[in-house]
Every structure is written in structure tokens, then in C-alpha cells.
Amino acid sequence: MFWSHSYRAVRQQWRVCKTLARRVPGASHYPLCPISPSMARAFHAARPLLAVKPVLLADIGEGIVECEIIQWFVEPGARVEEFSPLCEVQSDKASVEITSRFAGVVKKLYYEAGEMAKVGKPFVDIDIEGDANEQDTKPSTPPVHQTELAPTQAPVRPAAEETAPAQVASLTAREVAAQSEPAGRPKGKHATLATPAVRHLCKTLNVDISEVEGTGKDGRVLKEDIQRFVARRDARAAEPAAQPEAPAPQPTVGGFGSPESALAAGPQQETRVPLTRTQEMMFKTMTRSLSIPHFLYADEVDFTSLVELRSRLNKVLTTSSPGSGDASTAEVTKLSYLPFIIKAVSMALYKYPILNARVDVDPNGNGNGGKPTLIYRSHHNIGVAMDTPQGLLVPVIKNVGARNILSIASELSRLQSLARAGRLTPDDMSGGTITVSNIGSIGGTYLSPVVVEREVAILGVGRMRDVPAFSDVPGEEDKVVRRQVCNFSWSADHRVVDGATLARAAQVVRAIVEEPDVMVMHLR
Incomplete structure (x- = not known):
């Protein structure tokens, strides 16, 4: 309110000054007009807000500085609403959908699909005052049933794409529509819509996904489209010149080719294949990890009692009515050994919290004079290494210390399902304090x-095997019994963890696994 009154007063005073300047010579020195008319012209209101808003790629945590643009959901000229998806990006952790902060019309895309976008930099411009005109809202490629050709025009297809009548009868309507489209029609960015699994198949088969016509929803490229494209490409490559007939394959023994057939196949050939995004992530992460001085500690753990306890609990879960108990653990119908091991590791971390800490090297000397420090963490966020179709991923089970065995098993099952589908979020992959593989x-x-x-420690669990062992029952020491034994392999950061500390912590884990009933006394 104060600024509004002041602004009106200054404007009124300047209008008086301009009037005096026009009527009275030298009125610029009038006491009521300390500013000359020429200077008064420079006065203006605040600069209007820009209509075009650059959207910055937000920081998704864990020190990630760049992301790969997997696919765009919009094109320049498209109308977007607030919180509608703009694109999907792949970071070092997982794939994430970026949504719009504004409602408006997309003006510019800074990156193409497959390029690396920098965190904190603009990646799309949105006009918040604009409206999509009729030309911008038209689809980039007209539907097949609306495409009209001139009387003298006809779709030209290579000979390899000609389909016999018998084959046409077996094709689905979607495939017939895809083959009847003009071969040279322009493709928009929607032609590169595809799931990460399809993109991995493209890289494996050396296919440029922008050249593939998608037959899925909204032009999404499917695996069938990739396979059909490769078949046509190979057929076209074989047409120009007839290749000599290959010699008959040599008989194999047990599924393996004979050395003679390998030598007769010709000189050694090498094929260069770029790393997938998951492999690039593993390359960078392991390169940084191997700068840590490691030491290994191995132990042998008797699983016999745990095998019996797990068998009894699984019988209880099988006979219990569905939906009974906590809703978060109702879907658990069978327990594996991994939830017990994860809980045992968490219980050991209470006695040896250094294994749950991290090292802060502080290279810039911010707040500690450049000296390395240990940062202890209260929650036990245990990462679990998983083998997925995309490669090695390490989702994290949060706050294991506050969970029971069923809760750990339920969260583990959820993370495994998301990992297989390639739908892990950055939150599922971040915040780990120790890892179990x-x-x-x-x-x-x-x-x-x-x-x-x-992190400063990791546990590797080997396979369980049956071994003969002497009985530990008093009076039956000479009796040989069967035991289920598993090997635990620990690695630790030798800069802050010594061998004795890790050995004592490993003994705690071993004692809990060998006597799993101890967990009952530590339920929270």
C-alpha cells in the first residue's frame, strides 16, 4: 500500500514538471521538479514477467549431475497442463518421468532423445501465455484411415516388403496398417517412444529407433516392430548380390561346436557394442569404488537351524487365511533366507555402528579443515544387489531396524517386482548404508x-550346500551328521575399519543366523 501511494505521488509530481517545462523556460529548475523532463521519460514500471518459462532439470539427489533423455512425451507446439509428463530420463540410479511446472505451449526442446541433459540447466521452454494454434495441435502424422493419395500416386515399397496373400491373411490389422503406410512419411518425436527393454533390444541389434515405425499406442515402438524392421533390413542387404552357399554345419557334441568348425569359420571378427545405461552406471560406480582400499574376510555359517525355522514358518504362512495380519505383509506367502540374513546384519549394526557409517573425505575443507571424518547414521538402510534384465541394480530396504521378518520380506518382494519391470524410482535406489549381495x-x-x-562394508552370501560334520550333541561327538553350510564373504573399507572389528561383527551375524531364535528376544 505504501509503495502504491508513493508511486502515484511521484507520477503526479512529474506531470506537473512536464507542464511547467512546456510553458515556462527554465522550469526544469523549478523547486517542485528536481528531475528534468528528459530524465522523467526514463521512469517506468517494473519489467513485465517473461511469458516463456524455461523449465530446469531438477536435482534428483545422490550427486547426479546429468541424465539421459529416454523419450519425449511432447513436441514443440503441443499444449501441456501443470503436472503433465514432459519426458522420461534415465539417471545413474533409475528412470524418472519429469512433469511440467506450468500450463502452456511447448516452444523449444533443448535435447533430443538419447542426449545427456545437465541437472540445473533448461531442457524445455514453455509459453505460459500462449495457446496452441490449429497447426500446432494437428498430429505430426495423419492416421492411416484418413490418408488420401492422389490418383497418380501409390505407396512404393521395396520388394522385400511385398507380402504374399497367404501371409496377409495371417497378419493382424495393426501390422497391415503399418505396412500400408507411405514409406517416406515424416516421423515426429513420438516415433521414438519405447520402453527401456525395447531400447536395449535396439542397441543389441544395432537399430536406430527413430527409423522404426511404432505400431503401439501413441506411436510407441514395440519389440515386434524392432524384429520386423531387422528382418526387412537383412532381406534388403541380401538382395543386391547373391552370397555363396555356406558350408554345411559340422556336427556338434553336447551342444558345443567342434574346434575344426571354429577354425574353418574364417578370421577372428570383432563387433563394437556401446555400453547400456545400466552398464555405464556400473562402470562409473565401480571405478570410484575401487579407489577404496578393500580387505576380505570370509566365514562359514551353519544354516541347519535356520532351515528348520524357515520350514516351520512357511507352513504357518501356507495355512494362514489370506488377508490376515498387517496389510503391508499380507501378500507374503513364503519366506526365503535373505530376510533373516538382512535382519541379522541390522542387529549386528547396533553393536558395531561403524559399519553403518560413511567416510567424508572433505576435499574442499568445508567445515573441517580438509580432514576426513566418519559420519554415523541412525537408520539401517540395507541395499540388496539384484540381477535384473537391465543388469545389476541395488535397491534399498529402508529402516530395517524397525522392521520384522515379514515386513522385510514384503519390501524385498516389492523391490524385486519393480526391478524386474524396470520401474524402480530414485527413492528406491538411494540412501543405502550397507549392502548384501x-x-x-x-x-x-x-x-x-x-x-x-x-558405504564402508558389504556382505556377499554364497550358495548353501550339504556337508558331513561331527555332531555337537554331548555323548555323540563321534557321530557324523548332515549340516547345511553357507559361506559369508565380507569386504570393508580398510581406511576406517580394521580386521578385528569386522571379524567381531561377522561373528554376531553368524551367531544370530545359527541360532535364529535369538531374533525373538530382539523384536521391536
Whole structure:
């Protein structure tokens, strides 16, 4: 209110000054007019807000500085609403959909699909005052049933795309529509819509996804489209010159080719294949992790009692009525050994919290004079290494100390389902304090795991196997019994963790796994 009154008073005073300047010579020196008319012209209101808003790529945490644009959901000229999806990006952790902060018309896309976008930099411009005109709102490619050709024009297709009548009868309507489209029609950015699994298939088969016509919803490229495109490409490549007939394959023994057939196949050939996004993430992460001085500690754990306890609990879960108990754990119908191991690790962290800490090197000397420090963390966020179709991923089970076995199993099942579908979020992949890698589910007995960056320890679990052992029952020491044994392999950051500390912590985990009834005394 004060500024409004002041602004009106100054405007009124300047109008008086201008009037005096026109009527009386030298009125610019009038006491009521301390500012000359020429200077008064420079006075103006505040600069109007810009109509075109640049949208910045937000920081998604964990020190990520760039993301790959996987696909765009909009094109220049498209109308967007607030919180509508703009694009999907792939970071070092997971894929994320970026939504719009404004409602308006898209004016500019700073990156193409497949390019790296910088965090904190603009990646799209939106006109918040504009409206999509009729030309902008038209689809970039007209539907097939509305496409009209001139009388003298006809769609020209390569000979490899000609389909026999018998084959046409077996094609679906979607495939017939895709083959009947003009081959040279322009493709918009919607032609590159595809899931991460389809993009991985494109990289494997060396296919440019922008050249593939998508037959899915909104022009999405499907696996069938990629396979059909590769078949046509190979057929066209084989047409120009007839290749000599290849020699008959040599008989194989047990599914493996003979050495003679390998030598007769010709000189060694090498194929260059770029790394997938997940492999690039693993390359960067492991390169940084191997700058940490590691040491390995291995132990042998008797799973016999845990096998019996798990068998009894699974019988209870099988006979219990569906939907009984907590809603968050109602879907658990069978327990694996991994939730017990994760809980045992969490219980050991209460006695040895250094294994739950992280090292802050502080290279810039911010707040600590450049000296390294240990940062202890209260929650036990245990990462679980998983083998997925996209590669190695490490989702995190948060606050394990406050969870029971069923809650851990339920969260583990949820993360495994999301990992297989490639739908893990950055929150699912961030915040880990220690990692467990269960290589035994594939078959390894021993391993030397690599400590994850921002952590100081990792546990590798080998496969369980039956071994003969002497009985520990008094009076039956000479009796040989069967035991289920599993190997635990620990790695730790030797800059802050010594061997004795890790050995004592490993003994705590071993004691809990070998006597799992101890967990009952520590329920929270």
C-alpha cells in the first residue's frame, strides 16, 4: 500500500514538471521538479514477467549431475497442463518421468532423445501465455484411415516388403496398417517412444529407433516392430548380390561346436557394442569404488537351524487365511533366507555402528579443515544387489531396524517386482548404508564383493550346500551328521575399519543366523 501511494505521488509530481517545462523556460529548475523532463521519460514500471518459462532439470539427489533423455512425451507446439509428463530420463540410479511446472505451449526442446541433459540447466521452454494454434495441435502424422493419395500416386515399397496373400491373411490389422503406410512419411518425436527393454533390444541389434515405425499406442515402438524392421533390413542387404552357399554345419557334441568348425569359420571378427545405461552406471560406480582400499574376510555359517525355522514358518504362512495380519505383509506367502540374513546384519549394526557409517573425505575443507571424518547414521538402510534384465541394480530396504521378518520380506518382494519391470524410482535406489549381495541364488560359493561408494562394508552370501560334520550333541561327538553350510564373504573399507572389528561383527551375524531364535528376544 505504501509503495502504491508513493508511486502515484511521484507520477503526479512529474506531470506537473512536464507542464511547467512546456510553458515556462527554465522550469526544469523549478523547486517542485528536481528531475528534468528528459530524465522523467526514463521512469517506468517494473519489467513485465517473461511469458516463456524455461523449465530446469531438477536435482534428483545422490550427486547426479546429468541424465539421459529416454523419450519425449511432447513436441514443440503441443499444449501441456501443470503436472503433465514432459519426458522420461534415465539417471545413474533409475528412470524418472519429469512433469511440467506450468500450463502452456511447448516452444523449444533443448535435447533430443538419447542426449545427456545437465541437472540445473533448461531442457524445455514453455509459453505460459500462449495457446496452441490449429497447426500446432494437428498430429505430426495423419492416421492411416484418413490418408488420401492422389490418383497418380501409390505407396512404393521395396520388394522385400511385398507380402504374399497367404501371409496377409495371417497378419493382424495393426501390422497391415503399418505396412500400408507411405514409406517416406515424416516421423515426429513420438516415433521414438519405447520402453527401456525395447531400447536395449535396439542397441543389441544395432537399430536406430527413430527409423522404426511404432505400431503401439501413441506411436510407441514395440519389440515386434524392432524384429520386423531387422528382418526387412537383412532381406534388403541380401538382395543386391547373391552370397555363396555356406558350408554345411559340422556336427556338434553336447551342444558345443567342434574346434575344426571354429577354425574353418574364417578370421577372428570383432563387433563394437556401446555400453547400456545400466552398464555405464556400473562402470562409473565401480571405478570410484575401487579407489577404496578393500580387505576380505570370509566365514562359514551353519544354516541347519535356520532351515528348520524357515520350514516351520512357511507352513504357518501356507495355512494362514489370506488377508490376515498387517496389510503391508499380507501378500507374503513364503519366506526365503535373505530376510533373516538382512535382519541379522541390522542387529549386528547396533553393536558395531561403524559399519553403518560413511567416510567424508572433505576435499574442499568445508567445515573441517580438509580432514576426513566418519559420519554415523541412525537408520539401517540395507541395499540388496539384484540381477535384473537391465543388469545389476541395488535397491534399498529402508529402516530395517524397525522392521520384522515379514515386513522385510514384503519390501524385498516389492523391490524385486519393480526391478524386474524396470520401474524402480530414485527413492528406491538411494540412501543405502550397507549392502548384501546374494550371489548364492545363482550358484557361487565364494566371492570378493566391492564396497559401494558412500558405504564402508558389504556382505556377499554364497550358495548353501550339504556337508558331513561331527555332531555337537554331548555323548555323540563321534557321530557324523548332515549340516547345511553357507559361506559369508565380507569386504570393508580398510581406511576406517580394521580386521578385528569386522571379524567381531561377522561373528554376531553368524551367531544370530545359527541360532535364529535369538531374533525373538530382539523384536521391536
